[in-house]
Amino acid sequence: MATSQLIPPTPNLQDTMRPQPPALPGKRKFPSDDITPTSSKKKRTGPGRLEGRFQTHPQTTTSSPSSSSATPNATNASPFAQIYNPILEKIVPKYEVKAMSVIPSTSISKHVDKALQHLGRFSAWDHTVLPGVVLLCAKSATSNKLITIAELVRRRIGESEQKWYQYNILSETVVFDDPRMQRPAADDDFPSIVEESYMEVDDEGDRQGNKENVADGAAADEAYFETMRPIIHEQAVDPAKPRYKAHMTVLLSRVPLEELRVLTNVGTQSNEQHIDDMRHRKNGMAR
Numbered sequence: 001m002a003t004s005q006l007i008p009p010t011p012n013l014q015d016t017m018r019p020q021p022p023a024l025p026g027k028r029k030f031p032s033d034d035i036t037p038t039s040s041k042k043k044r045t046g047p048g049r050l051e052g053r054f055q056t057h058p059q060t061t062t063s064s065p066s067s068s069s070a071t072p073n074a075t076n077a078s079p080f081a082q083i084y085n086p087i088l089e090k091i092v093p094k095y096e097v098k099a100m101s102v103i104p105s106t107s108i109s110k111h112v113d114k115a116l117q118h119l120g121r122f123s124a125w126d127h128t129v130l131p132g133v134v135l136l137c138a139k140s141a142t143s144n145k146l147i148t149i150a151e152l153v154r155r156r157i158g159e160s161e162q163k164w165y166q167y168n169i170l171s172e173t174v175v176f177d178d179p180r181m182q183r184p185a186a187d188d189d190f191p192s193i194v195e196e197s198y199m200e201v202d203d204e205g206d207r208q209g210n211k212e213n214v215a216d217g218a219a220a221d222e223a224y225f226e227t228m229r230p231i232i233h234e235q236a237v238d239p240a241k242p243r244y245k246a247h248m249t250v251l252l253s254r255v256p257l258e259e260l261r262v263l264t265n266v267g268t269q270s271n272e273q274h275i276d277d278m279r280h281r282k283n284g285m286a287r
Contacts, residue, residue, distance in 0.1 A: 096130040102138035168267035176240040
């Protein structure tokens with residue numbers, strides 16, 4: 001009995017001789033390759049377009065909620081950073097400090113609201129909540145505005161029959177000013193445009209005027225070049241003069257800051273005695 005065998009069809013010789021181009025990754029697909037083609041917008045913004053190029057591995061980091069704002073930034077660009085950074089190093093581990101600078105354009109009401117909101121971080125039972133401390137820093141020109149902000153914050157806390165503690169620190173910084181580095185302000189070095197645009201009528205005057213304009217233009221160009229820093233022997237002969245800038249720093253808290261009491265030149269104010277007496281009178285206890 002003859003058995004029927006399935007003979008595979010012979011491939012076309014022309015198809016076998018034709019080279020098949022390799023599939024290049026990342027090329028555009030034909031519409032027939034995908035049954036559900038995506039729109040052009042999805043192709044541009046879809047995450048699958050970047051899966052083959054970049055592989056991101058998620059990293060999990062654990063940090064305390066107050067570590068980002070409590071740790072003083074060493075690269076702080078604030079001009080007051082060199083003043084209050086030594087203070088922050090002493091009180092940051094135990095308190096949540098909010099530093100606010102006071103400048104002429106500072107809004108008093110906004111600073112008062114921010115300070116009261118931050119000082120509300122206080123819990124007598126939950127020790128995981130760090131007490132809030134507000135640090136206000138200002139130059140001597142705006143110290144009156146800083147005192148006004150501190151007085152309003154203290155008044156609001158006192159009206160709610162709560163204790164407040166204020167620590168005042170006066171400091172100064174030294175800035176060396178070199179008069180040779182300043183640009184000269186003489187009027188003769190920079191003539192006006194009207195004088196340079198004046199031209200003589202005759203030829204000789206015209207030539208002379210052109211020469212003067214060229215000389216004045218060269219002098220003006222030299223004046224606009226950057227002034228070189230004085231060399232060592234010039235600094236020794238004519239040293240830069242120091243200029244002292246006074247600053248005022250005020251810290252407000254609802255708990256006593258024992259770390260600041262041991263420091264020198266630190267003034268302390270508090271309504272602790274007044275609040276204790278008022279509470280004793282309410283309870284019918286005489287002191």
